Amino acid sequence: xxxxxxxxxxxxxxxxxxxxDASVSRVVARICxxxxxxxxxxxxxxxxxxxxxxxxxxxxxxxxRRSVAVTSNLHPAGFDTIMPKTLAIAAVDRLLHHAYLVxxxxxxxxxxxxxxxxxxxxxxxxxxxx
Numbered sequence: 001x002x003x004x005x006x007x008x009x010x011x012x013x014x015x016x017x018x019x020x021d022a023s024v025s026r027v028v029a030r031i032c033x034x035x036x037x038x039x040x041x042x043x044x045x046x047x048x049x050x051x052x053x054x055x056x057x058x059x060x061x062x063x064x065r066r067s068v069a070v071t072s073n074l075h076p077a078g079f080d081t082i083m084p085k086t087l088a089i090a091a092v093d094r095l096l097h098h099a100y101l102v103x104x105x106x107x108x109x110x111x112x113x114x115x116x117x118x119x120x121x122x123x124x125x126x127x128x129x130x
Contacts, residue, residue: 052083
C-alpha cells in the first residue's frame, strides 16, 4: 500500500510552493495517487485560509477515490473553530461521508514516559548505547 503523510503545515507549504508555478492541480493529483493520504495534527495550530484551502483541495480530490486519514485533537465538528467555516464544512462533509470516526481517550504515552523518567536524560548527559 502506498501512503503519503503530511502535517497540515507541510501540506500547506507543499501546495503554496505549487502555486508559484501553477502546478497545484498536478501536485494534488500526485498526492492522491497514494492509496492512503494521512493528514496529521489538525487543530494543533490555527489554520488560516491557505491551510484550509490546501486541506479542502486534497480531501475533495481524494473523495470517494482514495482513503484519507486525519488525526486531530479536535472533533471534526470543531474544525470551523480553527479554519474558515465554509471550507471546514465542505471538507468535513466529504471526510465524514463513508467514514469511520475513531475517538480515543486517555493521556499521552509520551508524557507518561517523561513523567516516569523513561526516555528523559539530564542535559549534557550522553545517550545510552545499546
